[in-house]
Amino acid sequence: MSHDLNNLLAPRPSERPDLWPWSARHDGTELSLGKVSATQLVQSYGSPLYVLDEADLHGRANVWATVMAEEFWDGYGMGGGSAYYAAKALMSGRVIELVTSAGMGVDTASLGELTLALRAGADPDLVGLHGNNKSDEELRLAVSAGTRGIARIVVDSIGEVERVARIASELGRRARVMIRVTTGVHAGGHEFIATAHEDQKFGLSLASGMALEAARKIAAHDSLEFMGLHAHIGSQIRDLEAFAESASRLLSLAKQLADEGVVCHELDLGGGYAITYTGADPQPLAPKDIARTLAGAVREACEKFDLKVPHVSVEPGRSVIGPAVVTLYRMGTVKDVPIEGGSRLYVSVDGGMSDNIRPALYEAKYTALLANRVSDAPLCLARVVGKHCESGDVVVSDVALPGDIHEGDVLAVPATGAYGHSMSSNYNMLTRPGTLGVGMGEPHWLIYPEKLEDLFARDAALNTAELVEEK
The missing domain is CATH 3.20.20.10 (Alanine racemase)
Structure with a gap:
């Protein structure tokens, strides 16, 4: 099995602006969204994290309303x-x-x-x-x-x-x-x-x-x-x-x-x-x-x-909200797996099918960009996978990533606005990510991230009168 790794490399915002929100930039060192670096967004707001460019969404919506009225x-x-x-x-x-x-x-x-x-x-x-x-x-x-x-x-x-x-x-x-x-x-x-x-x-x-x-x-x-x-x-x-x-x-x-x-x-x-x-x-x-x-x-x-x-x-729907959102993940386990004709780097992230079911459900294709730094390391064939107890928990099936990626790196998956949050779940009791608004002033929550207490609040056995009194 052979792959042209250059064709599997995620384009930067300047190379394919149609793939990224309007405010997405890459200055040659790292990705930023709404003038805030991906590193800072993850450090301040956690991960996985949906990042929504509000100006992008408003602009795309206005374009649709305008062209329909004009034509x-x-x-x-x-x-x-x-x-x-x-x-x-x-x-x-x-x-x-x-x-x-x-x-x-x-x-x-x-x-x-x-x-x-x-x-x-x-x-x-x-x-x-x-x-x-x-x-x-x-x-x-x-x-x-x-x-x-x-x-x-x-x-x-x-x-x-x-x-x-x-x-x-x-x-x-x-x-x-x-x-x-x-x-x-x-x-x-x-x-x-x-x-x-x-x-x-x-x-x-x-x-x-x-x-x-x-x-x-x-x-x-x-x-x-x-x-x-x-x-x-x-x-x-x-x-x-x-x-x-x-x-x-x-x-x-x-x-x-x-x-x-x-x-x-x-x-x-x-x-x-x-x-x-x-x-x-x-x-x-x-x-x-x-x-x-x-x-x-x-x-x-x-x-x-x-x-x-x-x-x-x-x-x-998709054409209005899809490109306006990027999902940011933290990388965890990285391991090299032999495959026919070579090897594949399996990169595990801290989310997966609970925040984007579309690859598992529809075999939907996405790409991923190393967001917190640049690397001169040779490209490797990689597969980005989630942390769920499911072999089909794949975020990006085939992508080219630098061979020196490691735990703690930040990965950006663009075009996740359509159906990422809407079809998210609590599979394996993972909490659903929050959605952060950028591009119109300071970053702020549009949808708060879930906490474990939010999940347990619906569990009758954990919310008996005795337990409620103890709390």
Whole structure:
């Protein structure tokens, strides 16, 4: 097995700025984030540590909000455009403040996410609720929020239409709803398959007529207001033809509805826009180019079907938060392991799959940079692994690192903003790392790190009346 180690070397921020937060710098001696060295961040705040560049996040959110408003400006004969932050990628009160102040709405998918968004000050008129199995409690909050309820409840089944109608009627409200449609278009990575992709838990089938039936049922309820159609076609998408095809199929349904007197006011084309994870990845598509391509595709399809162009929205999450976060680890055990054709350096860090499950779950690829110093030592093929009792606990499967790395060194893994914290766990009773904000003043906690006491507080056997009294 042979590897070109130079191709496995993590690029510095100046070499691939798309991989790192805006404030990331390498001065030839060490990495800094928000003008604070990686060494100082770990010494002051501990590790593992998620470091979020707040200015980067706010800037990326503002770019998305701006390009959607510009490309779908009604002065161009369009119906307006907006961007909703897919909060499942990473959510906290401060994150919501940053993306909403930048002009984005918020897309939620649970009671917790919806509650947090509203408590953090998100305008209910710019909040959506997704989910294939929404509870009555979630729907009640969505319908009762603000003066009109949230902007849209994206219904996922025929049965949900009836449940939302009932709850809205009970609350004396008219709920605004959209339909999640499975269009038969699926995209991800470098693949584009414009064939049926119906075998999934989300959405109502376009091909079978279920989506049309749901729209008819919504139109028949006085307690429901039909807002439009939604589709999500995949993740890490680089081929915009897939979005154009999905938009065309959604608008073919909008045409059927228009012929029956039901107007589609909004078209939500979802998210899934690719970002950079390693130096081998191509440059990501610019939001401006994405919005312009979508605008052209929607305009063309509306002309084809003789429809007025609706309001168009998108739901970027990963592409907003992903590059804004870097995870810092302390290195522990380092050992050389013989493999076919050579050897591999196994570098253990003080976190792992509990703070980033994606490599184990999806075989996701990341890279890693020695952050606290530079080295002239020859490069070695390395694998960065976590400290969990699991052979699949891999942080970075293949990376080139200096051969003199040792215990106590700091390792930086970029592009961990999407789903690192959101999918973190307490496997092996490890505490989850905190998220530190930089780039807007002094470093400060956005999400506090867990302590062992936080874990034990939920253990009934450790919290009997006797133990509580002793404490």
